[in-house]
Amino acid sequence: MRKEFTKRTLRLWDESIPKGLRERIELRQRRRGFLKAASIIPAALLLTACDAADSPSTKNTESPILQQAPWDTFRAVQNHLFPKDADSPGANDINATAYLKSVLELPGTDDADKKFIRDGVNWTNDLSQQMFEQYFAQLSENKKEQVLQRIAKSSAGESWLSLLLLYIFEALIADPIYGGNTDKIGWQWLEHIPGFPLPPENKRYYLLR
Numbered sequence: 001m002r003k004e005f006t007k008r009t010l011r012l013w014d015e016s017i018p019k020g021l022r023e024r025i026e027l028r029q030r031r032r033g034f035l036k037a038a039s040i041i042p043a044a045l046l047l048t049a050c051d052a053a054d055s056p057s058t059k060n061t062e063s064p065i066l067q068q069a070p071w072d073t074f075r076a077v078q079n080h081l082f083p084k085d086a087d088s089p090g091a092n093d094i095n096a097t098a099y100l101k102s103v104l105e106l107p108g109t110d111d112a113d114k115k116f117i118r119d120g121v122n123w124t125n126d127l128s129q130q131m132f133e134q135y136f137a138q139l140s141e142n143k144k145e146q147v148l149q150r151i152a153k154s155s156a157g158e159s160w161l162s163l164l165l166l167y168i169f170e171a172l173i174a175d176p177i178y179g180g181n182t183d184k185i186g187w188q189w190l191e192h193i194p195g196f197p198l199p200p201e202n203k204r205y206y207l208l209r
Contacts, residue, residue: 099180
């Protein structure tokens with residue numbers, strides 16, 4: 001019975017994909033392919049699976065609001081997709097959740113994308129409850145992997161995880177004034193030397209439109 005509920009959840013999620021979203025995701029993934037081809041991000045990292053009007057501070061990784069729903073689930077998924085190891089920063093180190101929150105609150109972000117990304121948290125927690133009777137953020141790493149592997153088998157779930165990965169990569173390489181790349185840690189890891197001068201906060205691109 002639980003297996004049937006899981007299949008139904010994934011089927012309903014597939015039916016929820018907004019028109020045109022899959023094409024937009026594929027377009028964004030070309031940037032990911034470009035980064036891979038240019039060796040800016042190691043190929044192994046790209047295969048890892050085991051802008052509000054005011055951008056958040058690059059020091060707010062431990063902001064209380066990020067400990068609350070839905071951000072606690074976003075954070076748990078991001079940390080699993082992009083874990084820290086001895087030689088590289090993880091999603092938490094690059095402030096990926098705060099960056100995603102900034103993007104979702106930016107007026108210029110497509111409304112269908114915003115809804116789809118936010119709804120993904122509900123679908124993920126529903127599936128997690130069906131499989132293990134716990135919310136995703138409460139699961140062990142092994143159980144999180146099982147949930148994400150199941151999610152990835154659906155078209156909508158794969159699209160959702162792809163979007164989250166793309167925004168993680170943006171947080172990794174973006175100028176810190178946009179909320180990610182804390183203390184330029186992504187640039188340091190990638191040995192990237194940014195152009196100069198770097199823009200001040202009052203010259204962020206969405207304030208110049």
